[in-house]
Amino acid sequence: MTRMARPTLLITGLSGYVGQGLARHPALATWGGRVVGTYLNQPVSFPGLPTCRLDITDAQAVRDLWDDLHPAVVIHTAANFAQPAHLAASIVAGTQHVVTATAQHHARLIHLSSDVIFDGEHPPYAEDAPPAPLTPYAHAKAQAEVIVRAAGLADFVIVRTSLVTGLAPVDPRTRWVWDSVRQGRPITLFTDEYRCPVWVDDLAGALLELASLDSDFRGSVLHVAGPQRLSRHAFGVKLCTFAGxxxxxxxxxxxxxxxxxRPRDCTLDIRLAQATLRTRLRSVDEGLLSAQSR
Incomplete structure (x- = not known):
């Protein structure tokens, strides 16, 4: 197999919510070659999409898989949220191993990062805003960005996003809110903690668009989030109202x-994404209205 003849798209973290969104997205069918996904703790199955177990903190395992697949593009979403004690290592060491192998194969890297690398005190944040992480998770995500930038990759995009939401299937945060209310469990959400929720279909579409070998966007950072700034409390209220x-x-x-x-306001400036991507980034209200009409 050669990159020119039949390029391979490799998706790390296919068992995660974003990974599964990528696997379900209609645009994946337009990829002109093979698609392979990895998982760590939870095997997943999608028609026509081969998967394999991979621990990205194992450098040799990463090298072996990349040498076997010769990926043309890697969409890196993996992080070990199932084991909090190993989360930082999966982000930092895991990204280092993925980046090193991707650089050796001269492949394009689409690296998923987060709005929480900012301190939440100087919104809205453009792509060139300096990171100022507050939490261990945020520090790990910021360090992973440094690794990507320093790797000498000829072709990469760092995609910073916000709260990823969806209804088919329901994302874990929304499920937690709904289950807490239904079961009468106490739930507190902040009125002064602002994010820009993004629909998983929109984020997946943007990532696949950037992964396309004819995409001209490379070697930089892109903010891909929803256009609607909401407090965590206001977001929870909208979700509950939608669910009755x-x-x-x-x-x-x-x-x-x-x-x-924790950062109070991580509002991202998404004007660059809106101007350069074909994928439309919908507001929370638009997505909920669309779901109601179905």
Whole structure:
């Protein structure tokens, strides 16, 4: 197999919510070659999409898989959320191994990052805003970006996104909100913690668009998030209202009163993505309205 004859798209973290969104997206069918996905703890199955287990913190395993597949493009979404003690290592060491192998094969890398690399005090954040991470997860994601930039990759895009949401299937955060309200469990959401939720279909479409070998966007950072800035509380209220649940069951609070260290406003400036991508980034309201009409 050669890259020119039948290019391979390799997706790490296929068992994650974004990975599964990529696997289900109609645009994947337009890829002109083979698609392979990896998982760590949860095997997944999609028609016509081969998968394999991969621990990205195992450098030799990563090298072996890349040598076997010779990927033309790698979409890197993997992180070990199932084992919190190993999350940072999966992000930092795992990204280092993925980046090294991708560079050796002269492949394009689409690296998924996060809005939480910012401190939340100077929104909205453009692509050239300096990271200022507050939490261990954020520090790991910021370090992973440094690794990508320093690797000497000829072709890469760092995609920063926000809260990823979806209804078919329901994303884990939405499921947690709905289950808490239905089961009468206490749930508190902050009125002063702002994010830009993005529909998983839109994020997956953007990632696949950037992965296309005829895409001209490369060697930089792109913010791909929703156009609607919402507090976590307002977002939870919208989700409950959509599901016919009483949003009054959600306790409203502020970050300062919680004693938690977390960025308050990670609003991303997405004008570059809106101007350069064919994929349309919908608001939360648009997505919910569309779901209601189906």
């Amino acid at each position: 649940l009483d949003p009054a069951a959600i306790t409203a609070d502020v970050v300062a009163a919680s004693g938690l260290l």
